[in-house]
Amino acid sequence: MPATLVKKSRKSARTSAPKAKPKKGASARRASKKPAKRAGKMVYYFGKTKTEGRAELKALLGGKGANLADMTSIGLPVPPGFTITTDTCAAYYESGKRLPRGLMDEVVKNVRTLERELGKKFGSTKNPLLVSVRSGAAVSMPGMMDTVLNLGLTDDAVEGLAAATGNKRFAYDAYRRLINMFGDVVMGVDHEHFEQAFNEVKSKYGAAADTDVPAEGLVELCHAYKGVYRHHVGSDFPQNPLKQLELAVEAVFKSWNADRAISYRRLANITGLNGTAVNVQAMVYGNMGDDSGTGVAFTRNPSTGENKFYGEFLVNAQGEDVVAGIRTPTTVDEMPRWNKKVYEQLLKIKTKLEKHYREMQDIEFTIEKGKLYMLQTRTGKRTGFAAVTIACNMIKERLIDEKKALLRIPANDLTQLLLPSFDPAAKKNADVLAVGLPASPGAAVGKPAFTAAEAVERGRTGESVILVRRETSPEDVEGMHSAAGILTSTGGMTSHAAVVARGWGKCCVAGAGAISIDERGGTFTVQGRTFTRHDTISIDGTSGEVIAGAVPRVEPKLSGDFATIMKLSDKYRRLSIRTNADTPGDAKRAREFGAVGIGLCRTEHMFFEGDRIMAMREMILAETREYREAALEKLLPFQRADFVGIFTAMDGLPVTIRLIDPPLHEFLPQDEKSQLEVARRINVPVEKVRERVKQLHEMNPMLGHRGCRLCLTYPEILEMQVRAIVEAAIECHRAGVKAMPEIMHPLVGTRKELAILRRHTEEVIARTKKEQGFTAKLEIAIGTMIEVPRAALTAAEIAKEADFFSFGTNDLTQLTFGYSRDDSASFLPHYVHSEILEIDPFQSLDQVGVGQLVSLATVKGRETKKGLKVGICGEHGGDPKSVWFCHNAGLDYVSCSPFRVPIARLAAAQAALR
């Protein structure tokens, strides 16, 4: 046989090996694969005898199991045990919720090893082995079954434990805890049934606290608990430790699909996991006396990021006592006074763990009769502040490099650094009235205003008002701007209120359905309580809470570390970050946040303020081009002044101005009273106003007469707007300010549209320059939004007329999916909840569908015009995942609301580093 053939057959033999071991680094991605029919090796041991797992097997062993194995390997004092794999959980579900065949055999084998290692025996009447059983998925996840402790105790074994510890009270205390926990979390017996029995025993013995009950009382209690168990479960508390173990393992598997776990995964957007692992570990006791204890700690301060050991412990207690908050724990700072040796050992472990994981750790530990045991370590959760500080400190400490540091910070969490927030301490006792959607982060305190006009009026006097509306519309913008915060009773995360508020970084709680608003009466009612414009309320845009009274706030501090992270981000990112801003104020703020241009300056908001709306209405009501032009003439100075302000704020940076976009009817009043007012103000019969409103009414305004369709049918609007831009630019130039306008035509769907608009725009630019006698250089790029699917599909053609593309991913998403943002609340939450959609496509760009159009248009556009500038200016521009996509799609920039600029800068760097 020739050598090559031998080689080949060997190779294929290897490839088809049945037990493909998980490869190093496969990590989380591996979890998305379905397990083989039978999960191969189902149990991994860790202990002195052997340690089969390791940190890289997180997907298979869960975070907890992998880290227990890991800690064991690096010599930390970990009680031995074993982990049942996540694949086994998947197999459990695949075979219709039945434990895979062979599993319990493997479990028993590992129990035997454990027994040998510890010299104890399951169910022994002399020295029984007791274990804890815990769930543990690859990603930390509350909502699943937490813990069963002391498993292995039976009527016999409890006596053995009493004998071995010489502490009958301790033994029966452990037993009653087991029956209670097992009954509760494994068998679903309501905790209160046990509680009741405990109270009876306590009163019998006149005991105030649990610890006051004597041993005999606990013996009685165990008896009573078994009765409760029998009554509610319908069978006796199992006296076979292996049976206990089997039931507990299955309960952990079941808890993977408990409602709370599912909803947590949905909210945290965790997908692609196999299931949970089960960790079975020898018990150690923090409640064996005053030389014992238990605690949880962070290797650094998770709130501030300070590099200081941070945690709490309880003397003579079991782990759940710390978590449950029954007794008040002591901070670890005080530990040296209790046991200096253990404290120093903990500090050494802290350093060892951080060196090993190069990450801040969240640990659990127990001290049994003076001996320290590590029960868990995992990456510690932290605030945005802490994330930034820790990243910066760890660079300084040379624990990690700049790139790793940047990748560590969840970009979205930077929001916390930018907005004031309610004092967490004060919020603990808050009088929460309702919880709506956390539509726009922030913490606002004020008194309700029930109309936009009211908000403006009261805002003028310096009063802090919360605009409370069923929903908001473009007519409300001024009132929204005047308000300290916005609260709506309907509408979702992408409702008008939410989008506008986020754009401004203004606090907004949307869709607080529990609130019933009586606009005329000037009240809102919730939980049977009525609030008027004289009652102060607080709204938390980060949590969605609506709170009675004024909750104290803390202002953000943009620390030096924040600046460091921004600087580093700029060092590594390829994408430019622009901002969506319509006012000089927004533009200025965004520039401070690091925006290098405006990617979307909407012009229609400018038409709503004060007198402008009247001129706008006059224009719309005009019957001839001449009258329209006369009305537009009145708007021109306003627009020009607006642009002068924005150009000045962005001196030397490009400003992409989108010409008028919304349908004209949005500018007309819909109610009788306002129609009368308009008719009077601009001196036309009210019938005419009414008729025009009716005439302009559209079944589907999103798909109607808007965008560039307006300037194509009313070219005089384009003329006014372009003139205002050019005149403003010239005025700026003369004042020594470098204006760099780019004119963007929205909603283009065919090349011809843009060709006509481009020609017309160029004409007006040339004419205006001539009129102004301006001969200096003033280059104005002309481009288009790509927001209609057809524009993306025909990008090669459209690029012939465009100097730049800017993806309007809001509308592109609406059209690609056929979803109206305004109406999607009726089905979109259900879609996300039932995982029809992995994520709300208005929050994070749908890469498969909408993204396909973005990529296609980018490629096709650049095939036509090499170096075509391409950006994105939808809401997605500030979403880290979407920024990552834009980086990969080769875009030149993303544009987002001012407050998201820092997030986008970091996300862009992360995209480049990934």
Add this chain to the structure above:
Amino acid sequence: MPATLVKKSRKSARTSAPKAKPKKGASARRASKKPAKRAGKMVYYFGKTKTEGRAELKALLGGKGANLADMTSIGLPVPPGFTITTDTCAAYYESGKRLPRGLMDEVVKNVRTLERELGKKFGSTKNPLLVSVRSGAAVSMPGMMDTVLNLGLTDDAVEGLAAATGNKRFAYDAYRRLINMFGDVVMGVDHEHFEQAFNEVKSKYGAAADTDVPAEGLVELCHAYKGVYRHHVGSDFPQNPLKQLELAVEAVFKSWNADRAISYRRLANITGLNGTAVNVQAMVYGNMGDDSGTGVAFTRNPSTGENKFYGEFLVNAQGEDVVAGIRTPTTVDEMPRWNKKVYEQLLKIKTKLEKHYREMQDIEFTIEKGKLYMLQTRTGKRTGFAAVTIACNMIKERLIDEKKALLRIPANDLTQLLLPSFDPAAKKNADVLAVGLPASPGAAVGKPAFTAAEAVERGRTGESVILVRRETSPEDVEGMHSAAGILTSTGGMTSHAAVVARGWGKCCVAGAGAISIDERGGTFTVQGRTFTRHDTISIDGTSGEVIAGAVPRVEPKLSGDFATIMKLSDKYRRLSIRTNADTPGDAKRAREFGAVGIGLCRTEHMFFEGDRIMAMREMILAETREYREAALEKLLPFQRADFVGIFTAMDGLPVTIRLIDPPLHEFLPQDEKSQLEVARRINVPVEKVRERVKQLHEMNPMLGHRGCRLCLTYPEILEMQVRAIVEAAIECHRAGVKAMPEIMHPLVGTRKELAILRRHTEEVIARTKKEQGFTAKLEIAIGTMIEVPRAALTAAEIAKEADFFSFGTNDLTQLTFGYSRDDSASFLPHYVHSEILEIDPFQSLDQVGVGQLVSLATVKGRETKKGLKVGICGEHGGDPKSVWFCHNAGLDYVSCSPFRVPIARLAAAQAALR
């Protein structure tokens, strides 16, 4: 040098040859190319001396020019002349409306050749050459400059003509015609100014008719005309024949972009042409006495298709006299009595021309002093009836083969064969009140009904009513069905009224804006006249006319020739033709028209009739799934019965049933009164109805909670519908009828949606079969509409869950363009008018954009699932161009409204033959 290199360089030399001659067969397609900077050879001569043009050069010489050359070549008696090319016209426009350099030199050269051939001379005082100048594009096109006759006459030459003909009156008559025509069509002097001068001369000489004016009068008239010319033009009538010619040529070029010509091209959807040619031809005279004459004729009857020479002529007249209708012409049947020789010569020419062109011809001829001249031949326009008959006859006569015959019939013209129409004779004197959009062909006569209920009620008594509404909504369907025709004052070609009417083949005139409707008063007003429910009106769905009184109608005859064409179509087409039908009646009719299945059976129309709407409303108002199910239970028997009816009508043919599609609010009443009625009928407080209506209101219902989103959020609707389908199929099977249902889920955008729906559908099918104890074979395909861009983009994924795809091109067009059909009237007409869009994309599929998605999804879907059945069920299924596209895209079938099935069959054959 090696041989290969030599070859190569030769080849490239040839490729870059500057004067690329137009290739044979390039024909119309060639015209879309821009001409070279200078148009090369600009003038083509035809005559005894030489003939440079030929039929194939139509794109370059125009239809008229090419055919004149062609007729000359085959020996027909054609006055000689020359043609200036269409490229020259294009060059004229490209150089900013200036005649290309060198053109007049070429023209002069050809004039000299003409002079030599005829022995005449331009401007001669003895025997002057006179010419006609005519426009002539590649496609026949009214609206351009028609003709200048007698060009070449001057104050001198007119004397020469008098001398040469010995007829002073004739000469001055020719001169006054020239001054008039030249002034009018070349220089733009209003004809009425000449008319006035003529009247003065006539009254001076007491002449009743033009012919009564003596020679002296005409001399005076020429003088007066020159005065009119000078007054209005500002210069003297040109006395240089070449100057006259130059001006006339330029006028022809200018007329190419006259408003009328542009709008004709738009209406006839003529694109891609270069410009017009100019034909300069020696004059012959039909007005030189009673042995002279002129006429126009068709080689066959253009109305009926009968193979009989058909036409009219006038003795002693010039061509325009026939066209202008000043004198009543004689039919050619009477020609033998006037001049048998000429008549027989014409019959021979008819045969020769038909043999040559193998097509029915439309000819112009002139007899000058007994000698016959052919002035023009072109393909004759004909009615749909004639097209079918001529095609069939020509096959029999072996003039053309089957394939050519099929390709000859404009598929859309078959409509004329399927619908009754107004008697053209009677329509001539009709009292036309208004002209709306020809929304759905047909001819309806009846008395106005102003509400749907009224239409139903009066329809029941057998009265023929025309439903007259501002616009219609789904609640009106019953009334629409009862009416003989539908007339709306707003709404476009794709408004609700138009779409529903076309679906039924019911006559509809939409958007007749001149009509003002007073629904309460029961009247409509137009042109100051008021019509009540007692006045009879006629509406013509083919022309859009609204006519007072009853216009007589003629019924269609589906001739044997029609059947022949259908049979031939089926022989050559590859696409299957299905129909869109919701009722057994429609299904039956479509089957008679040749549909081989139903491609779209909408189920929601079934919910509007009678009691059903109440059950439907009950379902929508129900607050729990249980109540909803109870209400749906009431609908089930109705649905089942509907399906039994349709399955029976389509026995043995597939029926694709689309589950519920419209948003629920369409089923609820919007006005107070109806809401009260509903509340009473289904016994709930009216507030609840009102609240639910409010709650269901959507900003953009097109993008809202509809389509499969309904069955995903209310799975019980799916259960009822699928159960009804399966029960109906089983009932049919038991009755010996073969039901072949296919279940189609609308508006799918993600694979997951369809996966869930498919699983649920399969469950209900299995459950229902089991309940029914049905064990025989009943295969039900499950598929989806592709109507959301994202579905097309992710077709590879979606195909995994689909047995078939059906493109819903209506919605796909709406979403791809971002156009709402309901609202597009505000800009779409402008878009079509100004050629931003070549054609209304709701009428004919946008192949570049929407078609790209159709092609992509077809390819991707079949990559996933080989042999995936793919069809189209939008309105486009009945549009010939779209059918062609679907053929090329590899679709399996198109589905269209019953009345368009024959059109689609023919169009599919044409697509296969092209």
